[in-house]
Amino acid sequence: MREYFLRRLLQSVLVLFLVSLVTFALIHSAPGGPVRIYLTPGLSQEAAKVQAHNLGLDQPIPIQYVRWLGDLLQGNFGYTFKNHIPVGKILWPTVGNTLILMGVAWFLSLVIAIPWGIYNSTREYGLSDQSAAVISYLGFAMPTFWFGILLQELFSLKLNWLPLSDMYTMGQARNILNLLPHLVLPVTVLTLGFLAAYVKYSRSSMLEVLFQDYIRTARAKGMPERRVVFRHALRNALIPIITVLGLDLPILVGGAALTESVFNWPGMGRLFVEMAMAREYSVLMAITLLTAVIVILGNLLADILYAVVDPRVQLAGRGGRAA
Amino acid sequence: MSGIPIGESPLSGNSLPGGNPGPEPAPRVMSLGGMAWRRFLRNPFAVAGLVVLLFFVIVALFARFIAPFDPARIDLLTSNLPFGSGAHILGTDELGRDIFSRLLYSSQVSLLVGFSVAFVSVFIGTLIGAVSGYFGGFVDTFFMRMVDVLNSVPLLFLNILMLAIFGSSFVLLICILALTSWMGVARLVRGTFLQLRETEYVEAAKALGTSDWRIITYHMIRNATAPIIVNATLMIGGAILSEAALSFLGLGIQPPQTSWGQMLSNAQAYMLTDPLQAVYPGLCILVVVLAVNFIGDGIQSAIDPRRKVRRPRRRWGH
């Protein structure tokens, strides 16, 4: 068991290292490159040369990479080009805002999707199943930012029920009462997107399990259907669902960008888009790495959950030690 | 032992008819593809999808002849015309450009991006998957770590980052989208190859001295063709959505070229004055992607009627 996690942890560190390498390489291939990130703007050519030397930017690329990595590990993400603000200062507040938005939407979609998918798996092609299929098709084919715009036009502009955009109404106390109405529309948009996928996953995962031999054994034992579904089937069906949730994390983390842009939500995704337009590479690099860390941590968490649910994983760990 | 052993009776043998006495119609010989095609045609959703997609393809091809106006023509005198304004059927935008004509021309961009990204990424994915699965070892490890890296960064971020660094051009957009969407196909092909590598006919081909390249292209890829086609079809929809999203954010298609995503970002700015402007482009995207997905599902169930559709993971349409 321990071996299993150690191995996964090592793999994660390796992937993270590779992500940093790729990001670094990308930035270095950009016009202007790292010089733009670290040098004080507006310097004369001579002074810039001196500063570049002092910062080590005239050193060979591998050495620069090692130093950059060292800085990162100490929490130094560099400075913005325009006003020379430390990247951390503008990045950290947006992380929380994104987590609020995504957390609520994700939680909501799981709470709706998993029971709904289970219900549909026991009543294939019923009315509920059909409507879930329609939602899935729409969710997969609809540009969600378009859905967001339509919601804005209907509920904010026409009906005037909900705020058009932003996280808080300006000039009012920043409390939960202020936040909630702002959450409704973006959360609706995101939830529909997640729901489309998760209802499908949980339904098909349950369906696969419900036709297994051990389900028939459970019924032959005289288990009531409710117990068959919720005890014997669900636990097995959760295994692939957990995997998929882990794999979907990048979508979750990055997916907010569009919704945040539509609703002007001060999150990480919108920051990324804005900084991309302004070619603020240091911020882009920081966000890319940060999201990779979040995704990889999430995947580790999924692995732990996986092992908790599926006893066979422990054996795989033991097998790894024996080998 | 006396008597005729039953098994040797001239009446028996394995050539017995299935049971029906009398002449049986000879089973019509039909190729696998032909059977799948027939099953596809029996699926109303798939056929509808095909019809809609063909419609859009025709529109895109003949946009020049159908469009009443030059989509890039700016005429400030006729700006912000509402729906149903004479020759401007769907009205005009804030610069006086004809919305209907812009919609028509945008279909060119969407379809071109959709098809070429699907094509290129299937090509890349098949190549990488085949090489990984066939040779294994270091090559496999290398490419699979690459897949891990691409799967641990939000692809939307990666696309934006690359567009920000290298600038936005139509060809670049296609390349960038293709470079970040081949992983599904690669995994799929690799999986098939890992299975096939051990099979007898590949062993036999190797023993006969067939070259690696020929084994890969001739013997193995053919076995993975069906799932690749399904995957490619569904990828068209994903690429169309991606292009729309990037253009909506202002990083994709740049004016004077026009695309549905770009039109939407424009429409959002003029939501108050003309809310209908936002409806058309989005509806077009929805319908096209829906059509492509129906076709993909249709192909899937036509090829393998028993198995349920396994959709490739969604890119990041949120």
Add this chain to the structure above:
Amino acid sequence: MSVSLLEIKDLTVGFPAEQGILKAVDRVSLKMEEGKTFCLVGESGSGKSVTSLSIMRLIDYDGGDILSGEIFFHGEDLVQKSQEEMIKLRGYKLAMIFQEPMSALNPVFTVGDQIAEAVMLHQKKGKKEAWQDAIEMLRLVGIPAPEVRARQYPHELSGGMCQRVVIAMALVCKPEVLIADEPTTALDVTVQAQILDLLRQLKAELNMAILLITHDMGVAAEVADQIAVMYAGVIVEEGTVEQVFSHPCHPYTLGLLKSIPGYESERGKDLYAIPGNIPSLAQLPQGCRFHPRCVPAREKCRLEEPVPHDLGSGHVVKCWLSEGAERAEKRSPDLPADMNQGEVNGGKEVRTL
């Protein structure tokens, strides 16, 4: 005549399909006596599993419908019962074990949990008590160190061990009827013999009736008291083990017997195989369902479905050729030559390979 523990009368089970409703089981009747083993023999696709699943009323979950007929258990018709009522019987009075022991166990629960679950549910015992029962049962089915094994997961056990667990799970509530659907097919030959021995021993200890489903005449000969041979959804021959093995009257039974290695003592001869395949339910032949594969079939066999024909003392056969079969037992010369072969050996001796 004693009252039967379980009696099936004219059971017909259908599956909806494109071609209409396919009858996987067609007017099957059988009787099981207390403490006896009843063997249902036939090739795969003959409807024997469907029959057994119908008794448990599990067929509902596999998409099948009981179209007509009755299944009496202690005089009550199981066909008329709701699933809620069946739940109280399943795993308690009626138990069932399946072909694949590995996949029949839920991979995410310990085997002890899976056995104790039934005890807690049916006998309303507490968790501790149920766990004790589970361990006792594991001991009874011959699992060494049951306290340790009970805490293990199915993937940690071997196939034979898993089948013992499955049997323990089925028997833990001391059922009156055990339905065993090919319980040994997935196992090694040596393990097969052990499991059959175990079933025989447990049958005596718990005084239960066993309905054993198998395609293997050898297995049937070893454990059965009563045998019914099924073909394409109908029972073609039924009788005591002596009747069926000593005087097989249906050409199909005969074919099955002859395909046992060593049934005919001619060494070096090819092993016998019945020609052709079992017909698909969608294309059942007219007349006798077996006639396309039956060598001595006559014109009548092609046209009319045979009616059950009692040869005396419960030996029933469904074959037009058996019209003269009473005399066949006296080696009647007008019987087709092939039919005579059926009399060569008694079944039981045959098994001593």
